[in-house]
Amino acid sequence: MPVELTVNGSELTLDDPERDLASALRAAGHTEVKCGCDGGDCGASKVLIDGETEMACDTTVADAAGATVSTVAALGTQSDLHPIQQSFVDHFAVQCGFCIPGMIVEAKSLLEENPDPTEAEVREAIDDNVCRCTGYQKPVEAILDAADRVAGSDPPVATDGGTAGGGVDE
Numbered sequence: 030m031p032v033e034l035t036v037n038g039s040e041l042t043l044d045d046p047e048r049d050l051a052s053a054l055r056a057a058g059h060t061e062v063k064c065g066c067d068g069g070d071c072g073a074s075k076v077l078i079d080g081e082t083e084m085a086c087d088t089t090v091a092d093a094a095g096a097t098v099s100t101v102a103a104l105g106t107q108s109d110l111h112p113i114q115q116s117f118v119d120h121f122a123v124q125c126g127f128c129i130p131g132m133i134v135e136a137k138s139l140l141e142e143n144p145d146p147t148e149a150e151v152r153e154a155i156d157d158n159v160c161r162c163t164g165y166q167k168p169v170e171a172i173l174d175a176a177d178r179v180a181g182s183d184p185p186v187a188t189d190g191g192t193a194g195g196g197v198d199e
Contacts, residue, residue, distance in 0.1 A: 034095060050085040112175055
């Protein structure tokens with residue numbers, strides 16, 4: 030039975046309702062959704078389903094029927110990055126990049142619910158995103174900076190990737 034949903038603003042029909050949403054989205058060309066653990070443990074497959082962060086590898090296509098799904102690709106493009114994406118770049122928070130789509134989706138969700146999170150709240154929000162490269166400090170700094178950018182204060186960025194003048198590196 031075909032399942033209809035909206036992905037990043039476009040209608041999509043998927044044919045296998047029992048398939049996990051992450052692999053179905055990837056098969057449909059949404060390769061920005063990563064499959065790391067296939068069990069909801071690593072955070073790489075995070076998407077927004079009707080505005081709520083979900084692990085796409087732990088969600089069936091049937092569970093997403095009729096829903097609006099947003100992947101990291103819904104935020105911005107390479108030529109016009111969303112402030113969260115730009116902050117990850119500016120803070121050198123992207124290394125291999127595998128976990129980054131899930132972290133950015135989680136950051137977007139966090140900042141929509143809490144536009145001024147503390148470092149502890151950021152760490153708690155991304156605690157289910159497994160990252161083997163960054164050590165988490167740079168993504169935390171990026172999300173804290175993104176909160177300022179999304180709020181419109183856009184602090185200057187130092188050449189070392191930290192925030193100039195009173196940022197989290199100091």
